[in-house]
Amino acid sequence: MEATVHMKKLMTGLCLTLLSMTVLTACGGGQQTSTGSNPAPETSTEAPKQEKVQVNLWHAWGGSSQEIMDQLIENYNASQDQVEVTATFQGSYGDLSSKLQTAIAAGNQPEAAILERSTIINFARAGALEDLNQYDVDMSDFIPGLLSSTTYDGALVSIPAGRSMPILYYNKEHFKEVGLDPESPPATLEELKEYAERLTIPGERVGYESPTGIWNFSHLVMTYGGRLVNEEATDIGFADGAGVQALSLWNSMLKAGTMKAPPPAEADVTTLRDFVSGRVSMVSLSTGGLTIVMNNVGDAFEFGTAFMPSDNGHLVVPTGGADIAMMANSSQDKKDAMMDFVQWVTSTEQNVFISKSSGYVPTRFSAVESEEMQALYLENPLYKVAVDQLPYANDTDIYVNWSQVSREITQQVELNVLDGSIDEETAIRQIQEAVSPLFNP
Numbered sequence: 001m002e003a004t005v006h007m008k009k010l011m012t013g014l015c016l017t018l019l020s021m022t023v024l025t026a027c028g029g030g031q032q033t034s035t036g037s038n039p040a041p042e043t044s045t046e047a048p049k050q051e052k053v054q055v056n057l058w059h060a061w062g063g064s065s066q067e068i069m070d071q072l073i074e075n076y077n078a079s080q081d082q083v084e085v086t087a088t089f090q091g092s093y094g095d096l097s098s099k100l101q102t103a104i105a106a107g108n109q110p111e112a113a114i115l116e117r118s119t120i121i122n123f124a125r126a127g128a129l130e131d132l133n134q135y136d137v138d139m140s141d142f143i144p145g146l147l148s149s150t151t152y153d154g155a156l157v158s159i160p161a162g163r164s165m166p167i168l169y170y171n172k173e174h175f176k177e178v179g180l181d182p183e184s185p186p187a188t189l190e191e192l193k194e195y196a197e198r199l200t201i202p203g204e205r206v207g208y209e210s211p212t213g214i215w216n217f218s219h220l221v222m223t224y225g226g227r228l229v230n231e232e233a234t235d236i237g238f239a240d241g242a243g244v245q246a247l248s249l250w251n252s253m254l255k256a257g258t259m260k261a262p263p264p265a266e267a268d269v270t271t272l273r274d275f276v277s278g279r280v281s282m283v284s285l286s287t288g289g290l291t292i293v294m295n296n297v298g299d300a301f302e303f304g305t306a307f308m309p310s311d312n313g314h315l316v317v318p319t320g321g322a323d324i325a326m327m328a329n330s331s332q333d334k335k336d337a338m339m340d341f342v343q344w345v346t347s348t349e350q351n352v353f354i355s356k357s358s359g360y361v362p363t364r365f366s367a368v369e370s371e372e373m374q375a376l377y378l379e380n381p382l383y384k385v386a387v388d389q390l391p392y393a394n395d396t397d398i399y400v401n402w403s404q405v406s407r408e409i410t411q412q413v414e415l416n417v418l419d420g421s422i423d424e425e426t427a428i429r430q431i432q433e434a435v436s437p438l439f440n441p
Helices: 064-079 093-106 117-125 172-177 189-199 214-223 242-256 264-276 287-297 332-345 348-358 371-379 381-392 402-417 424-439
Strands: 002-004 053-059 083-089 112-116 159-164 166-171 206-209 280-286 303-306 320-326
Touching: 053 093, 053 332, 064 083, 064 287, 064 332, 064 348, 083 332, 093 112, 093 117, 112 117, 112 332, 117 320, 117 402, 159 287, 159 348, 166 172, 166 214, 166 287, 166 381, 189 206, 189 242, 189 280, 206 264, 214 242, 214 402, 242 424, 264 280, 264 287, 280 287, 287 303, 287 348, 287 381, 303 381, 320 332, 348 371, 371 381, 402 424
Parallel strands: 053 083, 053 112, 206 280
Antiparallel strands: 002 303, 112 320, 159 320, 166 280, 166 303
16 A cells, blocks of 8 residues: 655656747749730649637646646647647636636636536536537546546536545655654554654654645545435535544644644645655645655655555545536537547546646546556556555545535634634534535525
C-alpha cells in the first residue's frame, strides 16, 4: 500500500513544446501584353481554403494545470484543419459554475465546459447539457468507479476528464528520525493517530494535516461505515455513529496538537506549503497534486505516497475532479466540431498525457494498461498508488442539490466542531438540523 522513490533533482515546472504552424501564401502575376485578342481570364483550380469552426471551452485548470490545458489545446488545434478550440480559464470550479449559469441564462454560453463532477447534475436537470449518446460514444473502456456523474435520466451528459482522489503523502526523513519504518506508512486510522503523535515536535512541526472539507470528511464517514446521504436521499447518512467517530478522531488529534486543520479558504494551498517546507510530516491531499509536490520538494527530502488509512481494513475513498460536458444550446456544426475535440481529449493517448503531467488518475483501462503508463509506474511508483486505490473508490453521493448540501456540511464541521466549543454528538445534531431542510426545499 506504499510507494516511494528517492527524489533526485526534478524540474520545477512543466517544459512545454509549443507547436506553431505558419501558412505562407504568395500571390503574384505578371502583366501581359495584348496580342490583339482578349485572352481568357486565368482561373484557379485550387479549392478555397475552408475556415475552421470556432468553438469555446471553459475550464478551471489553474497553475500548472493551466499549462497542461494550454498544451492540449495547442496540440489539438495543430493536429487538424477543421476545428479551432479556444480555452478560457474561469477561476475556481465554483466560479466556473456560477459564470456558466449566468451565460446559459443570457444565451452566450461556450460550446463545452470542464465542470466539477458534483455540479453536473444541476446543469443536466436544467436541460443545459447535450446528450452525448447520439454521438455513439463508447464508454466501455472507462473505469466504472468514475462514472456516476456522467449520466442523468438515461442521458450521457459528461465524460471523465481530470479525475482525482485523496492519498496520503508522508515525509520519510521524519519517519526515520522518530524510529518509524519509512517503508510502512500508517495503514489504519488508529495508526495515523499514533504516528502523528510520534512525529509531532511541539513548536516545530505537526504530525498530520488535513483539509476538513467534505472530501476528507467523507473519507472518514464512509470508512467508518456510514454514508454522507441516506439511501432514500432524504437526510444525512452519518447521524448514528460514523459522523461522531469521524469528528472524534479529528477533535482528539487537534486538541492533542498532533493535527493541523488549515484555514478553509486556502486549505489545499496551505497544506501543500506546510508539507513541502517540512513543517508537517503527513498530509491528505489530492493525487492531482502529485506533480506539484514533486516539483516543490525537489531533492530537499524523500517522501512517499500511500493509501488513505482504513478502519481496520475497511476503506472507502471519495473521488473528485471534473468531467467535460457539452452545452445543448449550440448550433449543430459547432456541436459536431466540439464533439471532435471531446473525443480527442478523452482518448487513451491524451488520458495518458494528462495523468503523467499532473498525477490525475487515468480514467480509461487502456490508459492504465498502456506501455507508457506501465513504464511510468515502474520508474516512479508514486504515481501508481492512486491507481491501486481505485478499487476502494466511491464516486460519493451526487444529488440535485448536492452543492448546497456539501457546502453546508463543510461549514458546519468547520464552524461547530473544529473550534472545540461543542461535543461531537451536539455537532452532528446541529449539522443534521442545518442540512436536512436542503433535501426537501
